Amino acid sequence: MRIHSNILPKPIPALKLALTGATVGPLVDSLHNQCLLEYQKAMIDIPAPAFGPLPFFSLPEEMMQQSDHFSYLIRTSWYVPPLLGIAYLVLGAVLPSVISRILSPKGTTTIILGQRQKSNSNSSGSTTGSRSTSTMNINEVLVPSLPSMAMSPRSRTITAVLTTAIIIKLSEMLESSSIFPYFESEINTSILFTAALAQWFLLDCTIPSLLTATIVSIGGPLSELPFVANGFWHYLPQASDYYPLKDLNWDGLIFLLGDDYKGLALSSITAPCYFAVTMDAIALARWFSMDDTNNNDG
Numbered sequence: 001m002r003i004h005s006n007i008l009p010k011p012i013p014a015l016k017l018a019l020t021g022a023t024v025g026p027l028v029d030s031l032h033n034q035c036l037l038e039y040q041k042a043m044i045d046i047p048a049p050a051f052g053p054l055p056f057f058s059l060p061e062e063m064m065q066q067s068d069h070f071s072y073l074i075r076t077s078w079y080v081p082p083l084l085g086i087a088y089l090v091l092g093a094v095l096p097s098v099i100s101r102i103l104s105p106k107g108t109t110t111i112i113l114g115q116r117q118k119s120n121s122n123s124s125g126s127t128t129g130s131r132s133t134s135t136m137n138i139n140e141v142l143v144p145s146l147p148s149m150a151m152s153p154r155s156r157t158i159t160a161v162l163t164t165a166i167i168i169k170l171s172e173m174l175e176s177s178s179i180f181p182y183f184e185s186e187i188n189t190s191i192l193f194t195a196a197l198a199q200w201f202l203l204d205c206t207i208p209s210l211l212t213a214t215i216v217s218i219g220g221p222l223s224e225l226p227f228v229a230n231g232f233w234h235y236l237p238q239a240s241d242y243y244p245l246k247d248l249n250w251d252g253l254i255f256l257l258g259d260d261y262k263g264l265a266l267s268s269i270t271a272p273c274y275f276a277v278t279m280d281a282i283a284l285a286r287w288f289s290m291d292d293t294n295n296n297d298g
Helices: 011-029 080-103 153-176 185-203 207-223 225-229 251-257 270-297
Strands: 037-039 043-047 072-077 109-112 115-118 134-136 233-235
Touching: 011 072, 011 080, 011 153, 011 270, 037 072, 072 080, 080 207, 080 270, 153 185, 153 270, 185 207, 185 270, 207 225, 207 270, 225 233, 225 251
Parallel strands: none
Antiparallel strands: 037 233, 043 072, 109 115
16 A cells, blocks of 8 residues: 655545544544634634533632633634535644644655554555565654554544543633642643653654644634734633743734734643644554555555
C-alpha cells in the first residue's frame, strides 16, 4: 500500500473529515464553551436536563452570576459546524501534509515490522527487502515500541477523539470549578498542555503532527479575532485573559478588526485545546485515508 504525500486529501476522505468536524466538533466544543464565551449570532440552544449540580462541583460566585450560561446542554451557533468542518479538513489533512512535505520534500518512509527505514526503489518501482512493506508519507509514521503500536487505526482514532473530549472537559473544570480556586491561568494552561503532549506522545509521536499542533495552538486562538471583532461571539470577562493585539499600533488592523482592536479579548486556556483538537483531526484524517485506500485496493 502506497500513500503519496499529496497536500489535498482525496474527495471521499476529505468529505468524511469535514462532516465529522461539522458534527462531532461542536459537541466536543460544547464541553467547555459555556464557561468561556457567549455566542451572539445564529445561536443554537439545547436546554440541559433539570438535574442539580454534582456534589463536588461548584462555580465561583462571579460565574454563578452568569448562571444562564450553564443552563444548556449545548449552546453553540449555526456558524460553528461549517467553521469546524473546514477547520478539521485543514488541521487534520492539509496542514500536516504541507509540513511533512517541507520536512521531507523527496523522501518517503517505509515501515518494516515497526521499524522506520528509508525506502530504496529499484527501476521497476518495488521496494527492496524480503518483508512485506508499506510506503507512506512521514506524517503517517509512528515511533516503534510504543504501546499504541498495538492499536488498530480505528481504535487509535476513537481514543484520540475521546482523549480530546477529556482535555476539553478538563479545561472547563480548571476554568470554572472551585476544586482549583487558586490556580492561575498560566498553571491551568500548563496542566492542559501537559495532557495534550501526553496525548500526542501515546497516540501519534510524529514530528509533523507535533509541529502542526504547536502552530495551531498559537494561530488557532488568533484566528478567532475577526469573529470576536464582528460580534459572532465574545469571551466572558472572567475567562478573558489574553489580549494579543494590545501592544500593536497598526492602522491596517483598524480596517480589519475595528477601532477597538487592542481590546479584543481571548482566553489563553484555548491554546492547548486547539492542540488536542488538532491531534484528533489528524487521527481522523489518517483513518479515513487508510480506509479509502484499503477499499480501493480491495
